Amino acid sequence: MSAPDDLVRAVEATLFAAQEPLRADEISRHLGGADVRAALALLAEHYAPRGVHLVERGGRWHFQTAPDLAHLLRREKEEVRRLSRAATEALAIIAYHEPVSRAEIEAIRGVQTAKGTLDVLMEAGWVRIAGRREVPGRPTIYATTPQFLSHFGLSSRADLPGIGELRAAGLLDPVDEAYAVLTGNREEDADTPDEPGEAD
Amino acid sequence: MSAPDDLVRAVEATLFAAQEPLRADEISRHLGGADVRAALALLAEHYAPRGVHLVERGGRWHFQTAPDLAHLLRREKEEVRRLSRAATEALAIIAYHEPVSRAEIEAIRGVQTAKGTLDVLMEAGWVRIAGRREVPGRPTIYATTPQFLSHFGLSSRADLPGIGELRAAGLLDPVDEAYAVLTGNREEDADTPDEPGEAD
């Protein structure tokens, strides 16, 4: 393309600096009454293959970044965050009992589960909506995803330790009781605050 | 010009969309680490004859309207506030001598500089505090900002009008130094209490 003429350049600069889309007659008035339609057509053609397009919307012209490059306007910043205790419990329940509804998760946890907790698990990509349970109210049911398995290094859900193994590992002992056994009012040495969940 | 390649388009779109001038490395990071220097050079060349230019100011790139179209665009725009003579001189002294202390500004101007004068320059975003001079009293020293370069259309401080000639003529050197150079008088003790208005 040869160098643009002065009118084209003026239209280009006017639209570039404008804070709002402009109608052709507004541009024309701004530039002393010149006929700007040819210039607009030339500019639109010139910018068509570029990273910025000149577009007309409802009779008003403006520049915008090319639609295929829209993703460039978002810059993502990743922040590593640890899952909260509530979310970890909800995830564990889903993993062991899937598919489960929110009410079922709450029944198992014994406490209410905030909507945001499940959102976090879905945002993390570990939980998905697996449909609805065909009971009154048709509650949404949740299940884990393949990403869940890969994140936790499991080849399948069957890899999750069973209740028997949990008990053998002391993981069914509540933290505070196990601690009391070790440090409580027995006459034995009361000064061994070992790892909770390890004793007995 | 043939259709620009994807990287050129991406750099073009990023700079069009950006609200602030961007350094090449910021653009690069934004675009996944690509080397954008060639793309920037291509774009600057492509836009040179157009109504919008791609310019580099203090290492930061931005699009702006072509200066020769100023008369078309100026009228609807808010007039840039005019600086007082005191503020203009202080700004010039800071730009050509930076970093400088207030006492050094006053030594050149021969008058006290009102506190508000430097505040005005800092409020405009053209001057910043650049630390303290490690001499008795540890005076605050001032320097210009990247916005100063953008506002006045300077690629770098080396672009300051006439700075090369001023430096060659010794006009950026302090009076004492210039005097010593002129007279070849090295045993000069630089103490001239007889001259009013200079020292502080």
Next chain:
Amino acid sequence: MAEGAEPQDDALWDGLPPAVATGDALYLDLDGWEGPLDLLLDLARRQKVDLRRISILELVDQYLGYIDRAEALKLELAADYLVMAAWLAYLKSLLLLPRDPDMQPSPEEMALRLQLRLQRLGAMREAGARLMARDRLGRDVFTRGAPEGITLARRSLWQADLFGLIQAYGQIQHRNRPVVHMVRERPVMTLDAALARISALLGTSLEWRDLRAFLPPMAINGAADRQLARSALASSFLAALELAKQGRVELVQAECFGPLLIRPLQGARP
């Protein structure tokens, strides 16, 4: 208005109060200068020569003339203008009088220094004017009026590990385990057992024997044994009292906390 002295513009923007306009031209002129050096620079420029070639003597005369006129008009001059006038008058006298070779600094040096200062101020004033005349962003050139902007989206990378997950599940399971209260079997000796044991062991012996000899033998390691021992002692004591009440034994204790001796009562029915 003197050439080179810019007009005072009320619209100027430097945070300073606008100059008081009095209608007196000379007063306004002086007010328009930023101090004596500024006035000197303006006067020097009127010599229409390079600042490096100005005549200092001529400049001094012009400055002093200005000050004289201001005084004739009874204008109040700022002190620094008067100080400069005095210094320039002194400089002029030094330059004109036969020079004292020992004088430091020499009048020539003082004059040269003044000239150097004027050059530097002149250079900066010119530089400032050239800066202001450039194509300025927001006045002559403009950035994009409505940039889309680049938004920074924060994305969370959630972290959790398998152990934490399993442990959490263990805690839930524990919380949910049906709670059963079981009273543990405790190592005690009942009163009935103590009665039976003491009755059997008393037999027909007529010796005084310590009640503790009737306690069941037990290992002495372990909390359970100690608990049983205390229970046995208490029960046996109650049993001894009961047997005494029934008239089957007699009890003797010589001192407080001393051994409690027991023997079958003579003539009691077996």
